[in-house]
Amino acid sequence: MALVQQIQLQQGGPGARGRARRVTGSPALRMVGRRLLAVIPVLIGVSFLTFAIMSTLPNNTAQAILGLSASPAAVAQLNHSLGLDRPFWVQYWSWLINVLHGNFGTAVQGQSVNHELAIYVPTTLALLVYALVVSLALAIIVATLAARRPNGIADRINLTVSMLGLSTAPYAFAFLLIIIFAVKLGWFPVLSGPVTGPASFFRNLTLPAASIGFGLFAIYSRLLRADLVEQMQREDYIVTAKAKGVAPWRVLIRHALRNSLFNLITVIALNLGGLVGAVAIIETVFQVQGIGNDLITGISNHDLPLIQGITLVFALVTVAGNLLADILYAVLDPRIRYGSTTS
Amino acid sequence: MTDALLQVDDLRVTFAVGGREVRAVDGITFTVSPGATLAIIGESGSGKTVSCRAIMGLLPTGTAIGGSARLRGTELLGLSDAELRRHRGSDLAMVFQDPARSLNPTMRVGLQITEAITTHRTASKREAQAQAIELLRLVRIPAAERRFHEYPHQLSGGMRQRVMIAMALACRPKLLIADEATTALDVTTQAQIMELLLELQEELDMALIMISHDLGLAASYADEVIVMYAGKIVEQAPAAGLFGAGGAVRMRYTRALLDAIPHLERPAHTLLPVVGGRPPDPTALPPGCSFAPRCQYAEDDCRAKVPALAEHVPGHRWACWHPCENGAAPHD
Numbered sequence: 001m002a003l004v005q006q007i008q009l010q011q012g013g014p015g016a017r018g019r020a021r022r023v024t025g026s027p028a029l030r031m032v033g034r035r036l037l038a039v040i041p042v043l044i045g046v047s048f049l050t051f052a053i054m055s056t057l058p059n060n061t062a063q064a065i066l067g068l069s070a071s072p073a074a075v076a077q078l079n080h081s082l083g084l085d086r087p088f089w090v091q092y093w094s095w096l097i098n099v100l101h102g103n104f105g106t107a108v109q110g111q112s113v114n115h116e117l118a119i120y121v122p123t124t125l126a127l128l129v130y131a132l133v134v135s136l137a138l139a140i141i142v143a144t145l146a147a148r149r150p151n152g153i154a155d156r157i158n159l160t161v162s163m164l165g166l167s168t169a170p171y172a173f174a175f176l177l178i179i180i181f182a183v184k185l186g187w188f189p190v191l192s193g194p195v196t197g198p199a200s201f202f203r204n205l206t207l208p209a210a211s212i213g214f215g216l217f218a219i220y221s222r223l224l225r226a227d228l229v230e231q232m233q234r235e236d237y238i239v240t241a242k243a244k245g246v247a248p249w250r251v252l253i254r255h256a257l258r259n260s261l262f263n264l265i266t267v268i269a270l271n272l273g274g275l276v277g278a279v280a281i282i283e284t285v286f287q288v289q290g291i292g293n294d295l296i297t298g299i300s301n302h303d304l305p306l307i308q309g310i311t312l313v314f315a316l317v318t319v320a321g322n323l324l325a326d327i328l329y330a331v332l333d334p335r336i337r338y339g340s341t342t343s
Numbered sequence: 344m345t346d347a348l349l350q351v352d353d354l355r356v357t358f359a360v361g362g363r364e365v366r367a368v369d370g371i372t373f374t375v376s377p378g379a380t381l382a383i384i385g386e387s388g389s390g391k392t393v394s395c396r397a398i399m400g401l402l403p404t405g406t407a408i409g410g411s412a413r414l415r416g417t418e419l420l421g422l423s424d425a426e427l428r429r430h431r432g433s434d435l436a437m438v439f440q441d442p443a444r445s446l447n448p449t450m451r452v453g454l455q456i457t458e459a460i461t462t463h464r465t466a467s468k469r470e471a472q473a474q475a476i477e478l479l480r481l482v483r484i485p486a487a488e489r490r491f492h493e494y495p496h497q498l499s500g501g502m503r504q505r506v507m508i509a510m511a512l513a514c515r516p517k518l519l520i521a522d523e524a525t526t527a528l529d530v531t532t533q534a535q536i537m538e539l540l541l542e543l544q545e546e547l548d549m550a551l552i553m554i555s556h557d558l559g560l561a562a563s564y565a566d567e568v569i570v571m572y573a574g575k576i577v578e579q580a581p582a583a584g585l586f587g588a589g590g591a592v593r594m595r596y597t598r599a600l601l602d603a604i605p606h607l608e609r610p611a612h613t614l615l616p617v618v619g620g621r622p623p624d625p626t627a628l629p630p631g632c633s634f635a636p637r638c639q640y641a642e643d644d645c646r647a648k649v650p651a652l653a654e655h656v657p658g659h660r661w662a663c664w665h666p667c668e669n670g671a672a673p674h675d
Contacts, residue, residue: 233403236444242401243439244459244510245432248424254458258449333449334494 031330035323039316044096046315047308051092054304061302065108095308104312105305107298113309116294121313123195124279124290127205127212128317135213136268139220144252146221147228158221165218170278174211174285181207191287208286212278216271223267227260228252235259261332269325276314348415348550349375349398349518355409356390356397356574365625367393369574370410375518375550380541382553382561382582384600385571386622391554394571395520399437400427414518433463436511440523442503446495452506453491459513478509482539501532505539512543519544520552525560537564558600562586570597573623573633576652580659593659593666596634632664640665 062078063070079085083094098105104113146155182190192204232238232252241251276292283292291310298306330336356368368390375381383391396402398412398419412419414434419427439445447455456478457471466474472491479487482505495503504524511519521540525533541564544551553565561568561582568585570578578585578594585592592598599618609615620637623629632650635641645664652662 236439236441237447239401240439240445240507240510241447241458243399243431243437244513245428245430245462246458247428247462255447255450259447335448335496 031326032323035326039319039323042319043312043315047096047099047312048092050308050311051095051304052088054302054307055088055091057302061108061304064301064303095305099312104309107306108301108303113305116306117291117309117313120289120291120294123205123288124283124292125317126195126201127208127283127288127290128275128279130201130205131209131213131216132268134209135217136220139217139224139264140257142217143221143224143228144257146225147232147256148248148252150229155225158225162218162222165214166222168214170211170215171281171285173214174207174282177207177210178286192289194289204288208282208288211282211285212275215278216275219267219271220264224260224264227263228256231256231260258332262329265325265328265332269322272321273318276318346376347374347413348377348379349552350413351394351398351411352413353410354394354397354412354420355407356393356402357407357409359405359407360626363626366574366628367625368397371569371571371574371576373569373576373579375552377517378544378548378550380544380551380553380564380566381569382555382565382567383569383571384555384558384561384597386556386618388622388625389571390574391571392522395437395522395552395554399431399435399520400424401431401437429463432459432511432516433514434517435520436514436516436518437520437522438504438507438511438524441527442500442507443495443527445507446503448495451492451494452498456491456506456510456513459510463514474513475509478512479506481512481543482506482509484509500528501535504528504532504536508536508539508543512547515547516549518550518552520554522554523556524553526555526557558597559604570594570600572596573625573628575633575662576660577634577663578661579652580661584656584659590659591667593655594661594663595638595640595665595667597661598667599638632662 061084062075062082066074066078076085083091086094095105102114104117107113107116142154142158146152146158149155178190181187188203188207192208193200195201195204235256238251238255241255242248246254279290280292280295282288283290284296287293291313295307295310297303298310351371351373353370353372354368355366355370358365358367371390371394373381383394385391393402397406397408400419400422402408408420410420414430417430419430422430446452453472453475456475457468460466460471460474476487476491479490484490484502484505490498490502490506495506498506507524519540524540525536528536537560540551543549553561555561558568558570562585565582567581568579569576578592578597580590584590585597592601596618599616602616603618605615618637619639623633623636629636629646631644631646631648632638632641635645638645642665648664650662650664652660654660655666
């Protein structure tokens with residue numbers, strides 16, 4: 001709050017008269033503060049749910065470590081030393097306290113979960129951002145072209161491609177990409193290696209990103225196209241712009257596009273959670289060294305500390321994405337930025 | 344009539360709605376002289392807005408437009424969009440009804456005005472900004488420099504409409520169409536905006552088409568008045584011929600509109616006269632006079648045959664089989 005007040009003081013001085021409503025703090029800043037506070041219960045809720053779900057499954061962690069030939073006594077012994085025989089809430093509490101100290105625990109195979117996350121999270125984030133940015137950029141371009149002439153050639157092509165994108169499962173599309181671009185053309189590897197720099201980023205992550213991004217592109221471009229067409233037909237300020245003699249392209253890009261981005265941002269933020277599932281599957285298909293792939297491995301090993309750590313990261317990404325969406329609303333819409341209640 | 348600024352001849356606009364044709368505007372003819380004020384009066388759906396949008400080329404593609412609209416001899420109907428854009432915003436400008444919705448909410452008002460300037464003229468950013476601030480001053484906006492950088496939501500309704508007017512005046516148009524420009528504003532602001540429009544009209548020597556449902560507004564401000572009903576002109580006269588001494592409203596619909604204006608002299612707690620019934624369904628117009636179903640003076644001939652718009656008194660046209668008598672107010 002001290003920081004917020006300081007910012008207000010800097011905004012004061014000449015010209016600040018008549019802006020008394022800002023005295024209580026910039027609404028946008030306060031919104032960010034409130035949302036950051038709201039992250040904490042979300043993360044606790046997510047981790048608790050994951051813990052609860054995992055603990056209802058038959059517990060075979062020790063069995064998984066020792067192998068099927070291990071004696072029941074040895075399994076019980078290991079379960080005891082891992083603390084897995086304690087009541088559910090005691091286990092959760094000690095995990096939570098450790099996390100608050102920055103320690104995500106030790107995975108079944110003996111490695112530290114912190115270390116695991118440090119290696120795999122950047123790759124997954126890179127993959128996510130790559131898929132999102134490219135599909136979004138293409139969607140904006142294609143949707144604008146399509147909205148220029150509804151039912152024109154660009155619109156029809158986009159409709160066909162988008163229908164394909166919407167109805168194709170990402171993993172099926174992934175295999176198609178592998179067959180064409182990895183096996184036949186040899187442009188990309190079938191299985192992704194570690195990402196070490198820009199060159200290996202493009203080499204290893206392009207096909208996975210395309211597999212994830214195709215469906216996203218389909219959703220984004222159709223949504224934006226529909227929104228643009230609607231704006232162009234219904235909004236009075238579009239008529240105003242046309243009445244000024246502004247060319248159709250400029251009306252579309254300068255006036256309609258910015259106002260159409262709100263729904264798109266909402267959908268992207270909402271989709272982020274579902275994207276986690278796609279990332280896990282696609283990373284497994286391409287053997288990308290990321291947390292999605294790691295999560296699948298962790299689940300088959302009943303590796304609770306690893307699963308918990310990764311779930312928490314995904315939850316954090318989703319929450320951060322939604323916060324970013326809220327900030328973007330404010331950037332795009334001055335009415336939110338200045339916290340106005342009129343119109 | 345050779346020196347007319349805008350000459351509209353037999354303008355017809357037809358929409359296709361669900362496979363049926365709707366005649367929104369059915370053969371209207373009028374002239375606007377340079378510097379004159381024409382009021383087009385009518386209810387919602389009478390075709391007044393559609394006629395002006397047709398002239399501006401702002402109707403959706405696929406609308407059938409017939410007839411002719413010449414601006415200083417240049418035919419506007421049938422021009423390509425690119426050709427028409429050269430006139431739109433420069434010779435012909437328009438101010439709309441709802442200033443809250445007619446300004447782009449995510450764009451600073453200054454930029455929306457400079458856009459109107461740079462669309463038609465090459466001007467540096469600095470020049471355009473100086474001109475825009477000048478325009479804001481012209482429409483009597485105080486603290487124009489500060490307002491230039493504000494967003495529409497930071498302005499009051501009247502202020503927004505002033506911005507709309509500033510935008511419309513950016514290229515000093517010869518003709519300004521004000522489409523219900525004061526309807527969405529409160530009464531005090533309405534009067535201010537109307538006064539402003541008339542002052543600017545004088546200052547810039549431009550013609551003004553006022554579209555309104557308010558006959559009182561026309562009586563106070565217009566030189567010439569057109570009353571539209573169901574896509575047709577039903578009465579057309581100089582304002583003096585309708586409202587001045589010795590003049591009179593003849594068409595029954597205009598009379599009904601006039602009677603519906605509340606007067607302070609009227610005794611308190613009496614019912615206001617209203618135009619009964621509802622505007623006709625444009626897809627199913629009656630065979631005779633379109634107003635006949637709502638007209639208390641309608642007789643059998645009204646329901647059988649459409650009255651033609653004819654010049655019964657020099658300068659005064661009306662379309663009615665049983666017009667009001669001159670000087671006699673039939674309701675008194």
